[in-house]
Amino acid sequence: MKVKINIWHLFLSTLIIILILPVLWMILSSIKQEADFYTVKLFPSIHSLTFSNYTTVAEKIPLARYLLNTLFVAISITIAKLITSLLAAYGFARFNFKYRDFIFMMCIFTIFVPIQITMIPNYLLIAKIHWLNTFPGIIVPQLADAMGIFLLRQTIKSVPASIFDSALVDGANHIQILLKVLLPIIKPAFIALGALFFINAWNEYYWPFLIISDKSMYTMPLALQLFTSQEGGTQWGIMMATATITALPTIIIYAFFQKYIISGFIKSNIKG
Amino acid sequence: MKRYLPVMFISPALSLLFVFIFLPILFTIFLSFVNWNMIEPNIKFVGLKNYINLITEKHFWVAAYNSLLYAIIAIVLDLILPYITAYAITRVKSSWHSLFKILIFLPTTLSLAVGSIIFLWLYNPVLGPFSYFLKEIGYKTPIGFLTDYHLVIYSLSIIVGWKLFGYNVIILLSSLLNVPVDQINSAKIDGATPWQIFIHIIIPQTSPTILYAFFMTIVLNIQYIFVPIQILTNGGPDYASTNLVYLIYQYGFNFFRIGMSAACSIVTLIIFIIFMILLFKFIDKKVYYES
Numbered sequence: 001m002k003v004k005i006n007i008w009h010l011f012l013s014t015l016i017i018i019l020i021l022p023v024l025w026m027i028l029s030s031i032k033q034e035a036d037f038y039t040v041k042l043f044p045s046i047h048s049l050t051f052s053n054y055t056t057v058a059e060k061i062p063l064a065r066y067l068l069n070t071l072f073v074a075i076s077i078t079i080a081k082l083i084t085s086l087l088a089a090y091g092f093a094r095f096n097f098k099y100r101d102f103i104f105m106m107c108i109f110t111i112f113v114p115i116q117i118t119m120i121p122n123y124l125l126i127a128k129i130h131w132l133n134t135f136p137g138i139i140v141p142q143l144a145d146a147m148g149i150f151l152l153r154q155t156i157k158s159v160p161a162s163i164f165d166s167a168l169v170d171g172a173n174h175i176q177i178l179l180k181v182l183l184p185i186i187k188p189a190f191i192a193l194g195a196l197f198f199i200n201a202w203n204e205y206y207w208p209f210l211i212i213s214d215k216s217m218y219t220m221p222l223a224l225q226l227f228t229s230q231e232g233g234t235q236w237g238i239m240m241a242t243a244t245i246t247a248l249p250t251i252i253i254y255a256f257f258q259k260y261i262i263s264g265f266i267k268s269n270i271k272g
Numbered sequence: 273m274k275r276y277l278p279v280m281f282i283s284p285a286l287s288l289l290f291v292f293i294f295l296p297i298l299f300t301i302f303l304s305f306v307n308w309n310m311i312e313p314n315i316k317f318v319g320l321k322n323y324i325n326l327i328t329e330k331h332f333w334v335a336a337y338n339s340l341l342y343a344i345i346a347i348v349l350d351l352i353l354p355y356i357t358a359y360a361i362t363r364v365k366s367s368w369h370s371l372f373k374i375l376i377f378l379p380t381t382l383s384l385a386v387g388s389i390i391f392l393w394l395y396n397p398v399l400g401p402f403s404y405f406l407k408e409i410g411y412k413t414p415i416g417f418l419t420d421y422h423l424v425i426y427s428l429s430i431i432v433g434w435k436l437f438g439y440n441v442i443i444l445l446s447s448l449l450n451v452p453v454d455q456i457n458s459a460k461i462d463g464a465t466p467w468q469i470f471i472h473i474i475i476p477q478t479s480p481t482i483l484y485a486f487f488m489t490i491v492l493n494i495q496y497i498f499v500p501i502q503i504l505t506n507g508g509p510d511y512a513s514t515n516l517v518y519l520i521y522q523y524g525f526n527f528f529r530i531g532m533s534a535a536c537s538i539v540t541l542i543i544f545i546i547f548m549i550l551l552f553k554f555i556d557k558k559v560y561y562e563s
């Protein structure tokens with residue numbers, strides 16, 4: 001069999017280069033010397049590459065603190081969202097109760113409400129209970145996720161009902177069924193969802209931006225802004241190093257879980 | 273006891289959604305009828321005045337027009353192009369699929385804040401790589417990607433487009449892979465061209481997912497675009513990049529006109545709901561008819 005290089009290969013390769021280039025550019029720029037940004041050459045010589053931007057970042061901002069802030073927020077949100085989504089998905093998929101479909105529809109409706117519409121009341125609420133500049137202030141409003149409920153409900157519905165019924169006959173209660181019967185079956189989808197929750201929580205800019213003004217509480221996406229639009233002008237190398245540090249954890253998580261994430265999407269096969 | 277069992281399962285998530293989404297919507301409706309600056313204790317009821325002020329303000333119509341333009345660009349960048357890309361993936365040998373998918377999805381995992389910073393550098397009018405290439409091929413630089421009144425929406429859309437692209441490719445690909453192979457094969461035997469197969473079999477078969485992706489693209493785009501607007505342009509130059517959602521923020525947190533901000537929220541939400549209803553009607557008629 002001969003390898004056919006057709007127009008589709010060409011199209012896809014070009015497209016992938018365009019999509020990946022900004023990421024490569026970020027990494028390359030993060031190891032460039034500041035002076036090299038102001039020369040006409042696009043690519044600096046290999047000898048002038050340096051890690052000094054990274055050490056400068058660590059000197060100028062409390063990097064460890066910001067990374068720990070982001071990690072703590074992202075892990076808390078991921079675990080809580082997984083629990084609330086799994087419970088609700090199980091409730092919707094496995095029980096018949098009054099107004100179930102209506103409540104589920106209302107749940108799905110929340111996916112389509114832009115966060116900015118609820119922003120002022122939520123801000124006022126968080127301010128009122130003195131949660132501005134605190135972890136609970138960032139975390140608590142983000143503990144439930146209708147998309148997660150929707151995707152897990154789809155997955156649970158694809159599990160044959162007889163599996164649940166026989167476990168019930170054997171005398172297991174619902175929590176035991178959830179943990180010992182269901183979770184092992186839906187593990188791939190559950191891991192995929194967890195990875196996506198973590199990536200999204202790590203990347204979250206909008207809500208922390210609104211309620212965090214104390215610099216010691218910054219998460220990484222907020223810290224990025226410390227190097228833009230400041231009086232002293234922009235230091236590109238340092239900015240790119242910070243961006244790379246911010247991006248690296250999500251790239252690593254993605255690299256580890258990409259099989260689950262992508263097949264999780266394919267299997268969920270959402271239909272309009 | 274048995275009756276309350278399902279309630280116990282759904283109540284943690286539901287109560288959170290109620291407190292942080294439904295109650296705030298109700299409270300926003302209330303705020304849209306008052307005059308308040310968030311600081312003073314006195315709140316004045318003004319009836320429909322905020323709504324009248326809103327639709328007579330030029331900025332509102334600029335933001336509404338911009339929102340429409342953002343949506344149209346998003347449909348091209350994040351629906352049509354990903355659909356062609358997903359189709360392209362189905363046309364190459366399946367041993368290549370996973371590598372293509374992994375690389376195409378990668379930008380989706382990055383923060384929009386990171387994306388904005390990368391593109392701030394790419395867009396730099398004097399030193400940035402885009403300017404460099406455009407100068408090489410004979411364009412006049414500097415080009416104000418983020419400061420040109422007509423260019424800025426396209427520049428910001430590319431950032432969000434870059435992030436959303438892979439997400440939609442994966443979703444659309446999953447439906448393309450589900451198109452029954454025997455239908456395509458029998459069409460081929462009947463002498464149909466690839467183009468005819470694409471138009472008459474593949475597009476109708478995947479239309480539910482196309483509509484889902486269409487809707488998600490518009491919903492996600494209007495929220496996502498907030499981040500590059502906030503980091504790179506603050507809605508400028510002269511409101512050229514402001515959309516309805518950013519206007520909500522500007523009224524609320526820049527001008528402290530809470531009533532106006534709330535009115536803008538409610539108008540945006542109503543536009544969304546009307547759009548949603550129309551779409552579901554369309555799905556009912558068209559998609560079920562075809563499948």
